[in-house]
Amino acid sequence: MxxxxxxxxxxxMIPQKRDEEDRAAKSNSDEKLRSLNDQLNxxxxxxxxxxxxxxxxxxxxxxxxxxxxxxxxxxxxxLENHLVKLEASGLVxxxxxxxxxxxxxxxxxxxxxxxxxxxxxxxxxxxxEKVPTS
Amino acid sequence: MWRVSESDDRSADLSAADIRRAGxxxxxxxxxxxxxxxxxxxxxxxxxxxxxxxxPSFADILGFGGVLAxxxxxxxxxxxxxIIAGWMSGRIIEKARNSLLVQxxxxxxxxPYQRHHKWFAAWWLTYILTILLASVYFSSHYLAxxxxxxxxxxxxxxxxxxxxxxxxxxxEGKIAVAFFAAATITSFLVSVLSFNPTIYExxxxxxxxxxxxxxxxxxxxxxDELVVRPEPVSQ
Numbered sequence: 001m002x003x004x005x006x007x008x009x010x011x012x013m014i015p016q017k018r019d020e021e022d023r024a025a026k027s028n029s030d031e032k033l034r035s036l037n038d039q040l041n042x043x044x045x046x047x048x049x050x051x052x053x054x055x056x057x058x059x060x061x062x063x064x065x066x067x068x069x070x071x072x073x074x075x076x077x078x079l080e081n082h083l084v085k086l087e088a089s090g091l092v093x094x095x096x097x098x099x100x101x102x103x104x105x106x107x108x109x110x111x112x113x114x115x116x117x118x119x120x121x122x123x124x125x126x127x128x129e130k131v132p133t134s
Numbered sequence: 135m136w137r138v139s140e141s142d143d144r145s146a147d148l149s150a151a152d153i154r155r156a157g158x159x160x161x162x163x164x165x166x167x168x169x170x171x172x173x174x175x176x177x178x179x180x181x182x183x184x185x186x187x188x189x190p191s192f193a194d195i196l197g198f199g200g201v202l203a204x205x206x207x208x209x210x211x212x213x214x215x216x217i218i219a220g221w222m223s224g225r226i227i228e229k230a231r232n233s234l235l236v237q238x239x240x241x242x243x244x245x246p247y248q249r250h251h252k253w254f255a256a257w258w259l260t261y262i263l264t265i266l267l268a269s270v271y272f273s274s275h276y277l278a279x280x281x282x283x284x285x286x287x288x289x290x291x292x293x294x295x296x297x298x299x300x301x302x303x304x305x306e307g308k309i310a311v312a313f314f315a316a317a318t319i320t321s322f323l324v325s326v327l328s329f330n331p332t333i334y335e336x337x338x339x340x341x342x343x344x345x346x347x348x349x350x351x352x353x354x355x356x357x358d359e360l361v362v363r364p365e366p367v368s369q
Contacts, residue, residue, distance in 0.1 A: 121239025
């Protein structure tokens with residue numbers, strides 16, 4: 001198949017061919033959006049705060065409760081609610097560890113959490129410039 | 135049903151743009167996390183430099199210099215320090231790599247991720263093996279070999295800093311790396327040309343002081359990164 005098909009003598013794309021390519025690109029984009037929807041259909045990921053926590057934990061592996069408070073700007077109770085949802089889905093794990101300053105609550109990402117975040121980022125990357133950033 | 139929309143439509147529970155904003159905020163917060171990590175990191179390396187250069191002198195002052203007279207004991211200390219500091223470097227580089235991967239996912243215009251980090255483990259193993267081999271086969275030039283290797287650490291520090299702070303490396307980081315580069319290059323030249331080692335000893339005392347100061351500054355000023363924050367994200 002020649003690469004010149006669908007082009008006129010000046011190398012310009014014939015409108016009908018361009019429409020076909022646009023439709024194919026849109027269909028591809030729709031497919032990726034559906035895939036992202038499926039990924040985010042997990043109720044624990046239906047919150048940008050929880051997604052932010054998951055992304056931060058993906059980078060750091062584990063974070064203290066105090067650091068997560070600073071990240072989210074939320075109150076203790078509200079953050080605890082988000083963490084309970086993430087923990088119930090098996091995306092994070094919380095534990096109390098002994099430190100020099102006493103007991104400290106640490107939140108750690110699980111293998112499942114890392115995988116969910118990796119897929120989410122991959123889907124976002126595939127969407128590329130189709131989705132506005134602001 | 136909850137859907138991701140291609141537009142930034144607020145009627146949808148959460149859009150892909152919302153997710154990107156959440157990611158941007160996590161990345162912005164990461165500067166604070168890195169600043170704290172680097173604070174500890176500078177301090178660990180400052181202790182490592184102190185042990186490398188001044189442990190025998192401290193031991194002499196404390197009256198157990200005889201124990202450290204054995205080159206094997208000194209080699210052991212060098213290796214332990216290299217392993218601990220190398221492990222910490224690996225941790226920071228791993229976090230920086232994760233941060234770059236997140237950036238690539240949420241920023242459509244981010245350049246392709248460069249996988250330089252995979253060379254770190256190879257470099258570190260080569261470093262430790264060379265120290266071991268130099269102690270056996272080049273014992274007379276051991277210091278020169280160690281200093282030659284140490285100059286390569288400058289690039290690792292710079293790479294780790296640049297990966298942690300892609301927008302702008304904090305000033306304490308630039309100063310710390312510059313002093314380290316000057317100290318290692320001078321030490322290498324002094325040991326090759328057999329000049330008086332006092333030259334580099336003085337330089338290392340200054341470098342250690344600078345690294346401790348960088349640690350303190352980084353820890354105290356980490357919260358500066360929290361001052362400029364984007365608007366709150368929706369819950």
